[in-house]
Amino acid sequence: MYKSAHIDTFTRDNLPSEDQWPELTFTLPALNYPERLNAAAALLASGAPDAPAILWADGAWTYAELTTEASRIAHVLTADMGLVPGGRVLLRGRNTPMMLAAWYGVLLAGGVVVATMPLLRAPELVTICNKAEITLALSENSLMDELAVAAKLTHSKLKIMGFGDKGAELEAHMKNKPANFTPVATAQDDVALLAFTSGTTGQPKACIHFHRDVLIMADTYAAEVVKPDASDIFSGSPPIAFTFGLGGLVVFPARFGAAVALPSGPSAEAFMDTIERHGVTIIFTAPTAYRAMLGQMEGRNLSSLRRCISAGETLPEATYHAWYAETGLKLMDGIGATEMIHIFISAPYDAIRPGSTGTPVPGYEACVQDDDGTILTPPATGRLAVKGPTGCRYMADDRQRTYVQGGWNITGDTYHQSEDGYFTFIARSDDMIVSSGYNIGGPEVEAALLAHDAVAECAVIGVPDADRGQIVKAFVVAAKGYEGDAALAATLQAHVKNTIAPYKYPRAIEFIDELPKTQTGKLQRFKLRG
Incomplete structure (x- = not known):
């Protein structure tokens, strides 16, 4: 490792020991980065x-203006909030210009970005703050309520500065700050991001990514598969707290000197308005959003599009064909992981095979293995394993040994590998529920349900859904004195929405007399799946 800034x-200090890291390979010449590398400075330049x-709908920033805003934020963070290089800064906001500027500002100042989903509730924010020992936060004022509650419950005192509307504290502090900031000369392997991901145990995992990793996702997947240039205009719906959204809306546009157009909201209508208004050429979103747009095509002109990237959940072949029939454009499927930072299997536009995810992105290699780690000779079906220039580094987490085995990243997916090297998704091999592109850990939903007095026992699984890929379904044993009916189901759904991020709530609840278990008392989820 290089000398840290x-x-x-x-x-x-909380990286896993290097013997637990995956094997890292840097086979592409573009990945030969200098020892000192600040990802934000490189992107802005x-x-x-x-x-x-x-x-955006009401305005625009040039690269010079974005650099000025980010520089002033970096000055506020260091001069007014006490950030030192390596300090973690929680970001809480929607995909707005100020949220993006804040992301750049933290990295320019040598800080570590901890971007969070806008829908997270106070208990989830407390867990993140405590795990990452966060003391500084920038939050959109409209999302301040839950963070303010969390601030009272964290182990460390949390200093918060709000942004995003007239008279906001961050903007007030920025007014008199210099327009230039000398970027901290971070090492290429200094930590830039802590990306939190839902786990099947319900305890979030913090994925550690270096400054070089931020550029690697652009210099591998974007450069070799998407192939953008400075004339492109990007857009998408994933929050930048997802590394899928971070790549598609922040890193990729900047790396190629292109622009990003930010939708005013998460709806398909707002997304399509943005595409039409700005002549968007490249979009990133989940299959759910493509299906939603298909239902609203009348009177729309999306002819500016040239590349449509789908990830976050498996792409149904029917959605691929419906989109192609409507637009004449192929959907570019891909699989990525927060642990890997972005997409590592996809296919270039002229090599897409409908129904298949694709082939390893240049710079990466992939295989399927049996449960003992033996690489299977294709055609074969088994555990997906991948390695390349990025890989899993969980912060202070024993689950590192599960994700990384024999130098390979074991993604938790079952895949089929064809004789000619195409990978096709079969199923998740763990209990992760993927709904509308969101990863939802069943045990976290179970914990929320069990916090209600009406729930004696419960189990949560994902079930297929035509619109969302999967939905969360809960099997509930009602506590004594409670009637398992529609009214209680509605009460429990509201309770979960108010306890954890609303998108995690069970859209289906089935009341049963008892959960299926082994003789030793272990839950048999496969019986619930039927």
Whole structure:
């Protein structure tokens, strides 16, 4: 490892030991980065100063203007909030220009970005703050309520500055700050991001990514598969707290000097408005969103599009064909993971095979293995294993040994590998529920349900759904004195929405007399799946 620029060494101190890391391979010449590398500075320097960087319904910033905003935020963080290199900064906001500027500002100042989903509730934010020992946060004012509650419950005092509307504290502090900030000369393997991912145990895992990893996802997948240039305009719906959204809406546009157009909201209508208004050429979203747009095509002109990337959940072949029939464009499927930072299997536009995810992204290699780690000779079906220039590094988490085995990243997916090297998704091989592109750990939903007095026992699984891929379904044993009926189901759904992020709530609840278990009392989920 290179000499770190971090004064606060918490993240580096909590890396897994190097013998638990996956094997890292840097086979592409583009990945030969200098020892000192600040990802934000490199990205901001990629665009021409007067070229558009961020577009939205009410305005636009050039790269020069974005750099100024990010620089002023970096000054606020260091001069007014006490950030030192290596300190973690929680970001809480929707995909807005200020949220993106804040992301850049933290990295320019040598901080570690901890971006969070806008829908997270206070208990979830407390867990993240405590695990990452966060003391600084920038939050959109409209999302401040849950964070304010969390701040009272965290182990460390949390200093919060709000942004995003007239008179907001962050913008007020920025007014008199210099327009230039000298980026901290971080090492290429200094930590840039802590990306939290839902786990099947319900305890979030913090994935550690370096400054070089931020650029690697652009210099592998984007450069070799998407192949954008400075004339492109990107857009998408995933929050930048998802590394899928971070790549598609922040890193990829900037790396190629292109622009990103930000939708005003999460709806299909807002997304399509943005595509039409700005002449968007490349979009990133989940299959659920493509299906939603298909239902609203009348009167729309999406002819500016040239690349449509789908990830976050498996792409149904029917959705692929419906989109192609409507637009004449192929959907570019891909699989990525928060642990890997972005997509590692996909196919270039002219090599897409409907129904298949694709082939390893240049720079990565993949195989299928049996449960003992033996690589299977294709055609074969088994556990998907992948390695390349990025890989899993969980922060202070014993689950590192499960995800990384024999130098390979074991993704938790079962795949079929064809004789000619195409990978086709079969199923998740763990209990992760993937609904509308969101990863939802069943045990977290179970814990929320069990916090209600009406629930004696429960179990949560994912069940197929035509619109969302999967939905969360809960099997509930009602506590004594409670009637398992529609009214109680509605009460429990509301309870979960108010306890954890609303998108995690069980859309279906079935009341049963007892859960299926082994003689030793272990839950038999396979029986619930039928």
